[in-house]
C-alpha cells in the first residue's frame with residue numbers, strides 16, 4: 001500500500017479512531033437506533049419524534065450469518081485487478097438490537113466463521129484513488 | 145365468500161431470453177388468457193398492468209400500453225409497481241374494481257424484457273441510496289440469499305445436498321413445463337460442479353432473470369356463472385401487507401436491519417408474517433393447502449418459504465424435502481411449475497405466472513405436472529422495500 005492519506009470511503013459513517021465505531025443516530029423519544037443515520041423522521045410506527053442524537057454504535061457483536069463474494073460486483077464497487085474474493089458477515093449488535101452487514105477483514109475465510117461468533121469492528125482499505133486510500137468498516141473475529 | 149373473484153382465463157408467453165419488446169410478451173399472454181376464458185376483448189372493462197421499470201416510459205404506464213396494443217376499446221386502466229409483487233398488486237386493483245361493482249371482467253397482465261448481467265445502480269457518489277451503498281461495499285443480491293442459506297445450515301443442519309436437491313426436484317418437474325425457460329434435468333453432481341458464487345450458494349442454486357409475460361382474465365362470480373363458468377377457480381385471498389417494525393431480517397438492498405431497541409418493539413420476519421393475512425382472508429389454514437408456488441430466488445430460499453407459509457415447522461423444511469413431501473406426488477408439492485429455478489425471474493410477470501400455474505392445477509389441466517385432486521393453492525413472493533405478496537386460489 002502506498003503512502004497516501006487514509007480517508008473514509010463513505011464520509012461520516014464511522015469514526016477514524018484506532019478502535020472505530022459506526023456512527024448512527026438514536027431517536028430521543030423512543031430510543032430506536034438508526035444506521036445509516038436518520039435524523040428527519042422516526043421509523044417506529046408508534047413514534048413521531050423529530051429529535052435525534054448522533055451516537056457511536058457498539059463495536060462488537062455476534063455473527064448472524066456470513067458468506068463471501070466469489071465474483072466481482074458491478075460499479076460502484078472498485079475491484080483490484082485481478083479481483084480477490086472477500087468474506088462478508090452480518091453481525092447482530094446486542095444493545096441496538098440490529099444487524100449490520102460488512103466485509104470481513106482480509107485473510108478470514110467462511111471456514112473460519114460460525115453463527116454466534118463474536119466480531120469487532122475495524123477499519124481496512126476498500127480501494128485506492130489518485131489522492132487517498134478509502135477505508136471502510138470491516139468485521140474481524142475477536143481472538144478468544 | 146363475498147370477496148372472491150373468478151379466474152376465467154390464464155395465459156403466458158414462454159419465459160426465455162428472447163430480446164423482444166416486452167409489449168409483445170404481454171399481448172401474447174393476454175390473447176391466450178382471453179381465448180382461454182372465451183371472453184371477447186371488447187368485454188374487458190378494466191386493464192390492470194404490472195409495470196416494468198427497465199423498458200422506458202411504456203413500461204411505467206404498462207396498463208395503458210397493453211390496452212393500446214390490444215386495441216383501444218375504452219376500458220379503464222391501472223398500472224401497479226411493487227417490484228416482485230407488482231402482478232399481485234395489479235390483481236388486487238382488479239379485484240377491488242370488480243368487488244366494488246364497477247367492472248365485470250378485467251385483464252391483469254405483466255411482462256418484462258431484462259438486460260444482461262447485474263442490475264447495476266445509478267452512478268455518482270450517492271450514500272443516501274441504499275442500493276449504491278451496498279454495491280460500493282461489495283454486497284450483491286446473492287449475498288443476501290447466501291446469508292439466509294448459511295444461517296439455515298448453522299441453525300437447522302441443512303446441507304449443500306439439501307439445497308442441490310431443491311434444484312434437482314424443480315428442474316425435473318420444470319422439464320415438463322413448455323412455458324419454462326430451462327428445461328434440462330439437472331443432477332446433484334451438476335449443481336456441485338457449478339461455480340461458487342456466494343458461499344454456500346453456487347451458480348445453479350441462484351435464479352436468473354428472464355423475459356416473459358403472464359396474464360389473467362378475472363371476473364365477478366355473477367359474470368362467471370352467466371357465461372357458464374361458475375366452477376372456475378377463485379381468488380380467495382391477496383396479501384400485500386408491508387413488514388411490521390422492526391423488520392429483523394436484513395433485506396435487499398439495506399446494509400442493516402431496523403433496530404428493535406425501543407420499548408414494545410420486537411424484531412420480526414416479513415416473510416413469515418406476509419402469508420398470515422392471506423390465510424385469514426381466505427378463512428383457511430396451512431393444513432388446507434394442496435400445493436404452493438414460492439419465490440425460489442435461491443434453492444435455500446424455497447425451504448425458508450415452506451416454513452414461512454407454515455407448511456412445515458421452523459427448521460424442518462429440509463426434512464420434508466428429503467422425504468419427498470414437496471415433490472410431485474408428495475404431501476405438499478412445492479413449485480410444480482419448476483419455479484424460478486426453471487423460469488428465471490421476469491419481475492412484473494412472475495407473481496401472475498404463479499397464479500396461472502395454480503389456475504391450471506386447480507382445473508386439472510396441468511398434464512404431466514398435475515397435482516392430483518388439487519383444490520387449494522398458495523403463492524408467495526417478495527421484492528424490495530417491503531413489497532411482497534401471497535395469493536390463495538381455490539376451487
Ligand SMILES: [Zn+2]
Pocket residue numbers: 027028029030031032042043044047048049
Ligand atoms: Zn422514535
